Amino acid sequence: MSSANYQSNKAWEEIQSDAGFQEFLCKDRLVDYLYQSRWFGGKSSRILQVIVSKSMPLYNGGNLYNMMILEVFFQESYAHNYFLPLALVALDSDISEAAKLAEVELAGKKYLLIDALYDQGFHQAMFKLLQQNQILKEGDNKVYFKAIGDLGLAKEFSSKLLNAEQSNSTIIINEFFYLKIFRRLFRDKNPDFELNEFLAKQKYFKNFPNLSGLIWWEPSPGFDISLGLMQEKLENEGDAWTWMLREVESFFAQADEQELKPLLWSAIYPLKLKKLPTYLLQNPGQEFFKHIETLAKRTAEMHIALASNSRDRNFVVSNYNSDFTVWLKNRLIFQFDARYNLLNNKLPDLPEEAQKLAKKVLSRKDQIINFILGFDEEKLRSFRIRIHGDYHLGQILKQGKDFYILDYEGEPESTIRDRKVKQSPLKDVAGLLRSFHYALHATQVKLGTEKAKLRAEQGKSLYHAISGVFLNTYFKEAFKNQLDIGYRKEITYLLHYFLLEKAIYELGYELNGRPDWAIIPLQGILEITDEIKKI
Template structure:
């Protein structure tokens, strides 16, 4: 934090001991208004930066202690001027002035004449070791029914070491004993987090092993139906990085080869839409520059995706996971959600046209010209025509949610779409929504390779786009061939071919529209990728 923040320079003085600090009403008032309002907005995990903060309340707090150390777990209720609320979890610790090293200071504090610093407790090894040992021991606390639970995959007996996983933004993850990873959910909800819920379910079912096993958790139980997940611990999967990096690196190698050898990409044909194909049947001309290994990896990823859905669709007792038919209520929920999202994206696109250039402007105008057609496509969803079933799904499935280990794939992070409410994330969806998410990620990987290296390629842009559509069509074909065979042989009801294609295209359009909002807000120059995806879907339908 910078020194121009008033709470950093100020020293807050109280005549209370640390163990009774939350019984001091003046501390609570000043902590919420004078300290947290400055502190929280600068944290990477804070998701309210685009909104106007109104005030902060402490919704709940509890002690985390052993014979040596006392910390507090604090659930914050952040109220916004736009009339909505978010909840965040912040564990805090007290570091005496003489023991201060280099921690992220929340505030300077003086308790009964002894100076110290309030800090995020996660930064303190004494806190991390205590948390881990409590999970291993499976201790339970009475206050607000805070529960430290040991999961089936936890084989540890005590704390040995800890280090941070630095890549995360919205959560904070810690690696323990080089064997487990504990994710603290910073944005929390008065409901079980889907990541916790699905991880525990998959581990207990035991069929799908290509995901980190559930090793423990921290929850608050306010009542039988109100449970807040604060942290999830899982097995640490040794890996060579995520599948996004892996696929992009291999696709870049192929495109360097394309340039070096000057292959004639115009001679390659794009596969018919959603045509299923085996790796052995791929056009040999394509394999001259695009390695067969990439398609074998796509096939393996398809099998792992199918196995995930098979496990998520096999439940017959737990109502949270039992397969469900399409209903009128689901259709109303879906259309309301998509109409709101589409209107939001259209307004966002119109307001950001000035940030776009070149072919992006043409594609954006094409989308705006066809917005009624897109709306009609979304409103044409008719549950009475669908014979397949909905299941719990990953919900935010893409290459970044997959770890690579020796050319095998492990699926992680079942939290769902960040924009969705916690309850919307738990709605059962067509498993093809995950498949569509992965297909959009394939498209991103290919087009990102082209756009990021456009000056290094000697082929005309038109030919590069054609090559991208060829590669994408084969990745989709190989994936679908392996996925459909696997799920249908294991009794996952995804419908017959016409229904599969309808749901897949519906979900692809939904996903591309969703992505457009993210890109326009975060990195406008990448908007060309979802715009290209939307235009391609519209063009394919015009060609039929």
């Protein structure tokens, strides 16, 4: 916490609109606090100014909380909006250092000024407002709290702020609800808010956490800013990523080097479970592949549900057109150019094996650009729909023999508008195939260099089998329910396109955060471009 202090002879209730207090917050304290907060998305930029664009008081018993929307202006000529509620607590309160903004002295008494999302009283206040379907009003400024179903009346209130998330803040309430508060705000519905609201109204797809409440801010008529959503806590055994890593490690531990057979299929072609080689039916076994079939079925059901509305313009299916093609090409070329330059700059710092792969990727620049620019909407007959947008094994919970899909906020690097663009459901499918690929290679990295060549062949065999079984079930469900994902050549083309897009995205993430892992997307890019060359 900064040593910055504030003194006033006024009480907490009196200083909310005080010019001196606003100046203390915006000039002396908020800049430092934002940079130290995990959820702040502008750490790589320089803040020029912070202002409080909107505020709303919230009372719980005798306690006042000040909910604020901050507008943050950056030197690079752009701005973000963030949600920060404030609370005042006793100076000796047992509270996380991450919550503390400053010490303040008001009306002769000293307090801690904190982020109210660390305060249980604020949690309780929000939950009560949800239970009562309340609207907070101050002129045209309104904050809506809407319950979905009966939230019940617990004898005792309990809450806990989780600290695992980067971009949002999530609170467990009464050990039964997850209340997710969005930190970065947009003058539009957050995709997670919007898609959960949509899915709660349909009957076909059930494998997502039940929606229990929505919170949004209406700063002026016609503008809705999503603040948060509440869902029922879903009993589970952990995410599908952890499950997959465990299964893959077990596979390598039991794999018999004598049983490896040459591959006869591609990773993007459907494969019936009964057509798998005997050695894969034994290890990792039929039960594992039945789980993959279930995951494929749930994925298809999600897409079928998202394509089911014929009235809401935000969800009605769309065809491919020239506007979409221009948007897609420009977006991916910009991303590839940025990754290509980053890879060039980071090349000397990469491990030896990663350097070899990186040089091969760099040498394929023209092939990759030509493939990206070759996207031709006139050859595509399938539909575009709203999709998950950031679909991978970490966004899926495993419950017994079933799977539940969550976190519909979209790709973190994308703008809010880009996340809402309707795309082929095969983009989500490609994201999951890349996640399978990641799990296999991450396990190989963990197991070290001993038997590395053998494990690479075994891993490739398993990856193609997982992908083939997944696609076979997904295609069957899609076709059976009239989800138009295209004809055979179109499916192959779109899968290659989205697999390459995802691997390029991953490369930037790893080069910036985990250079030792860059080998995984580099291998992915090479494998995908090898397959493209064969067509």
